[in-house]
Amino acid sequence: xxxxxxxxxxxxxxxxxxxxxxxxxxxxxxxxTALVRIGASSxxxxxxxxxxxxxxxxxxxxxxxxxxxxxxxxxxxxLNANLPADVVVRDVQESDGDFHPRYSAVxxxxxxxxxxxxxxxxxxxxxxxxxxRPLNIxxxxxxxxxxxxxxxxxxxxxxxxGTETVRVVSKAEWVxxxxxxxxxxxxxxxxxxxxxxxxxTLVIVGQGRMxxxxxxxxxxxxxxxxxxSTAPPxxxxxxxxxxxxxx
Amino acid sequence: xxxxxxxxxxxxxxxxxxxxxxxxxxxxxxxxTALVRIGASSxxxxxxxxxxxxxxxxxxxxxxxxxxxxxxxxxxxxLNANLPADVVVRDVQESDGDFHPRYSAVxxxxxxxxxxxxxxxxxxxxxxxxxxRPLNIxxxxxxxxxxxxxxxxxxxxxxxxGTETVRVVSKAEWVxxxxxxxxxxxxxxxxxxxxxxxxxTLVIVGQGRMxxxxxxxxxxxxxxxxxxSTAPPxxxxxxxxxxxxxx
Numbered sequence: 162x163x164x165x166x167x168x169x170x171x172x173x174x175x176x177x178x179x180x181x182x183x184x185x186x187x188x189x190x191x192x193x194t195a196l197v198r199i200g201a202s203s204x205x206x207x208x209x210x211x212x213x214x215x216x217x218x219x220x221x222x223x224x225x226x227x228x229x230x231x232x233x234x235x236x237x238x239x240l241n242a243n244l245p246a247d248v249v250v251r252d253v254q255e256s257d258g259d260f261h262p263r264y265s266a267v268x269x270x271x272x273x274x275x276x277x278x279x280x281x282x283x284x285x286x287x288x289x290x291x292x293x294r295p296l297n298i299x300x301x302x303x304x305x306x307x308x309x310x311x312x313x314x315x316x317x318x319x320x321x322x323g324t325e326t327v328r329v330v331s332k333a334e335w336v337x338x339x340x341x342x343x344x345x346x347x348x349x350x351x352x353x354x355x356x357x358x359x360x361x362t363l364v365i366v367g368q369g370r371m372x373x374x375x376x377x378x379x380x381x382x383x384x385x386x387x388x389x390s391t392a393p394p395x396x397x398x399x400x401x402x403x404x405x406x407x408x
Numbered sequence: 409x410x411x412x413x414x415x416x417x418x419x420x421x422x423x424x425x426x427x428x429x430x431x432x433x434x435x436x437x438x439x440x441t442a443l444v445r446i447g448a449s450s451x452x453x454x455x456x457x458x459x460x461x462x463x464x465x466x467x468x469x470x471x472x473x474x475x476x477x478x479x480x481x482x483x484x485x486x487l488n489a490n491l492p493a494d495v496v497v498r499d500v501q502e503s504d505g506d507f508h509p510r511y512s513a514v515x516x517x518x519x520x521x522x523x524x525x526x527x528x529x530x531x532x533x534x535x536x537x538x539x540x541r542p543l544n545i546x547x548x549x550x551x552x553x554x555x556x557x558x559x560x561x562x563x564x565x566x567x568x569x570g571t572e573t574v575r576v577v578s579k580a581e582w583v584x585x586x587x588x589x590x591x592x593x594x595x596x597x598x599x600x601x602x603x604x605x606x607x608x609t610l611v612i613v614g615q616g617r618m619x620x621x622x623x624x625x626x627x628x629x630x631x632x633x634x635x636x637s638t639a640p641p642x643x644x645x646x647x648x649x650x651x652x653x654x655x
Contacts, residue, residue: 248530280488283495284416284464286494
């Protein structure tokens with residue numbers, strides 16, 4: 162039986178989601194280790210998004226095949242009992258045998274959080290990017306509006322080998338809550354580093370060091386060397402992956 | 409010159425605020441080390457509250473004596489440049505020579521945060537207490553109302569050696585925000601473990617396993633063995649220390 166689950170993790174201690182050839186610890190690896198511990202013969206985990214080192218998730222989606230003779234609720238508990246405290250599985254459910262978290266996904270949503278404060282906040286340092294001076298959220302939103310729709314995002318990221326760089330962005334919204342700026346971006350899929358590259362460049366707009374039309378020019382240029390500024394990983398969280406047929 | 413400063417810290421890695429005789433790392437120790445590094449001859453730091461191991465602060469207040477020939481702003485920067493990322497100093501200012509963070513304080517305010525969710529949230533695990541089932545915040549508030557005013561809090565904590573256990577609580581308020589329950593409590597001062605002991609017992613009320621009048625009975629009994637349940641440290645943050653003459 163193929164199972165599907167939502168996974169939340171604190172990415173601080175991990176070299177990203179995807180298992181690597183070297184000895185670095187990844188989220189995929191601890192999930193596969195938990196599967197083996199509960200008796201899986203094959204421990205292959207499929208994930209929806211390859212989050213980078215230090216990037217978090219509240220809504221990563223994974224799938225795996227398992228012979229399990231008890232309730233899915235018990236499977237959920239058994240997995241969490243074999244996972245470290247910084248990785249938590251929820252909503253384990255049976256899925257179609259051809260469900261693939263990456264290929265079946267119709268959209269991914271990421272959130273990026275910036276704390277604007279003179280001094281950094283030690284209690285939020287692992288989950289936000291600290292910016293010591295005010296940012297103009299109006300011009301950041303005006304620039305972000307230009308991301309909506311079909312675009313070639315080659316300026317803002319690299320595609321998996323041999324694939325193209327056109328993506329469809331359906332949401333790109335800044336919201337200010339207290340001294341936090343939250344950026345939510347949704348697209349059919351993302352290039353490597355795309356969200357962090359967009360946020361890093363939008364912050365330059367918010368600092369007044371780049372105009373909205375210069376930002377639009379970078380997008381139009383389809384040249385990876387123009388968007389040189391990449392926001393740090395700890396501010397980024399994969400919050401949702403959507404599938405056809407989901408609510 | 410005596411200086412006063414506000415200190416924020418992530419208590420996760422520390423054995424509490426106060427320096428200990430053994431080799432455990434404390435917040436006081438890293439602050440004193442930073443003072444020595446910027447040239448202090450004496451490195452004694454006075455703190456307002458002795459937070460326990462794992463307890464956080466956004467508004468701890470400290471004082472220290474230093475010969476400093478530059479602006480206080482430069483002193484603030486110099487201290488932060490010599491502190492680890494989980495301890496941050498702000499609002500460094502000159503103070504009266506007799507200012508003592510503990511003895512001059514008129515009130516302390518703590519916040520305790522509980523996350524009510526079926527599965528724990530790995531991104532909030534270091535700063536909250538996870539509770540898997542619903543809690544009745546109305547009865548928790550009704551019980552907390554009974555803490556207001558002058559009371560002997562011997563049931564909820566131990567006093568420093570040779571001192572008494574009467575305290576004055578001026579605020580004890582639960583607020584629900586999303587799936588978080590925030591408890592704010594303010595008093596002239598607190599006994600050791602007092603907030604965590606109160607929260608641990610209020611949660612038993614919220615679970616329906618103790619009535620509001622039974623909670624009142626524990627307070628009235630002045631018997632430390634009755635309030636046996638202590639909430640874990642990571643949900644607790646010292647948010648403010650108030651002094652006469654402050655805003």
